[in-house]
Amino acid sequence: MNYFPNIENIRKAAGTISAVADTTPLLDSIRYSKLYNANILLKREDLHRVRSYKIRGAFNKISSLSAQERQKGVVCASAGNHAQGVAFACNHLGIKGTIYMPSVTPKQKVEQTEMFGGDWVTIVLEGDTFDDSSKAALQFCEEHQKVFVHPFNDPKTIEGQATVGLEAIHQSKKTIDYIFVAIGGGGLAAGLCGVFKALSPTTKIIGVEPAGAPSMKTSIENGVNTELVQIDKFVDGAAVQRVGDLTFEICKDYLDAVITVPEGKVCQTILDLYNRDAIVVEPAGALTIAALDQYAKQIEGKNVVCVVSGSNNDITRTAEIKERALLFANLKHYFIVRFPQRPGALKEFVAEILGPTDDITHFEYSKKSSKENAPAVVGIELKKPEDLEPLIARMKENNFFGDYLNNKPDLFQYLV
Structure with missing residues (x-):
């Protein structure tokens, strides 16, 4: 090295x-x-x-290929931006390209890659991460003896x-x-x-x-x-x-x-x-x-x-x-709220438990039993992070509090 x-x-x-x-x-x-x-x-x-x-490295690498290498075509793997650079270069230079992208790549990036590549590129959605796509692309490249245009681990790419x-x-x-x-x-x-x-x-x-x-x-x-x-x-x-x-x-x-x-x-x-x-x-x-x-x-x-x-x-x-921005700023919070199964419980929660500037942004509840209390998943957006502790205190004092979900990632992902 x-x-x-x-x-x-x-x-x-x-x-x-x-x-x-x-x-x-x-x-x-x-x-x-x-x-x-x-x-x-x-x-x-x-x-x-x-x-x-990414167009810098992709174009510099592909431009450096010999006539024989260009004839065989190129392969790349990318989460989106390198794919677009390779697609543009293939279209501009008239070289066939096969582009592997993770299946979770935003649709906008896939469509842009198709647009820049036109008839010169074929897109294959493979795997959940760049690394999954890269492994599949390298295998395809080896089987068909094509040139792999690496998004970062190549001198020509780095120099571009x-x-x-x-x-x-x-x-x-x-x-x-x-x-x-x-x-x-x-x-x-x-x-x-x-x-x-x-x-x-x-x-x-x-x-x-x-x-x-x-x-x-x-x-x-x-x-x-x-x-x-x-x-x-x-x-x-x-x-x-x-x-x-x-x-x-x-x-x-x-x-x-x-x-x-x-x-x-x-x-x-x-x-x-x-x-x-x-x-x-x-x-x-x-x-x-x-x-x-x-x-x-x-x-x-x-x-x-x-x-x-x-x-x-x-x-x-x-x-x-x-x-994600609101969660990071401690302004968005999710709870399991235990509502008493009686008329007026929701009105009481809104009028007496929520603060004057608190806003409900998520509410999921279904009455499925005759139990005394029934849980609901509730998302609340605050104006200030310091409003959280008083809100939790009011929930507990009035027997509405079930659980706080933000600090339970597994449960959070499952319920929210």
Whole structure:
């Protein structure tokens, strides 16, 4: 494992991808700059025609293939964004591609991949995670002797992704003190290591992973590339069970830190970016901005770049995003409420148990017995987190309290 991205190869990659990928803007964020008393810049990789940086690595890799390899066709596995980059490259270069995607991939990403690939690509939905799809794709690739276009664990892919850093350095008016980068398999982070260690060695590179899929952080802590047994797939663009061997070796030596962000915090950041900045991002695209509060003291007065990696978000996920944000903020709570089986019990609960600003958002009840009390699953949204304890106290005092579900994940998932 002696590979390290060479700056000359990265510059060559920049020339290659210029045919299909415009330079993305590095924009000042007035709101976040004021919030953190720093110069916060957003590298808007969400503004590519495929709405993520993945087109850089995919096009650079596929462009490097020989005529014989192109004739055989290519195969890839992806949770969505790399698939779109490969699909676009296949269509642009006239190369047949087979694209494996997890069965849980948001519909929007599947449809976009079909659109970009046209008649040149075939999509296969396989497995529940990227890793499941990847195993199936590799097997198909071997059986049919096609070229596998890896989303992160390939030098050409890494060098293509690295052009993000090359652009950022040229665009920034001052030396970049910190750059925050989302990590899924580690291709972009590894590429940035190559760029900044060569051109701006004082820049601190901070990798950011979702708390439910900390594969790079875990691997670095263990000192060996480690496959996670279970992951939360919500941040689908950055949820892999095992990072690349190449990217791990680079990141463990050259990243300044790897931190994690709770999925609920990511969701709140998505909502804030949409409501306050008119920026649409997918969960992985919000990771770097959601991590800034963990470095609030270190970045004060500094020049900071956050890579906004993509905007392929499915609008049908909005309800789940809002729900996760409210749960993270301690504003959404679920209970088993035991209602006395007598007329007026619900009216009493609403009038005397709920606070004046509490709102029922979920109610599931069915009278199935003649018992004294019957349970209902009730979801309540609060205005302030501190309203929770008084609410529980009133429930208990009036014999309505059955159980609190938020801290019982198994029961929560089953009932809610």
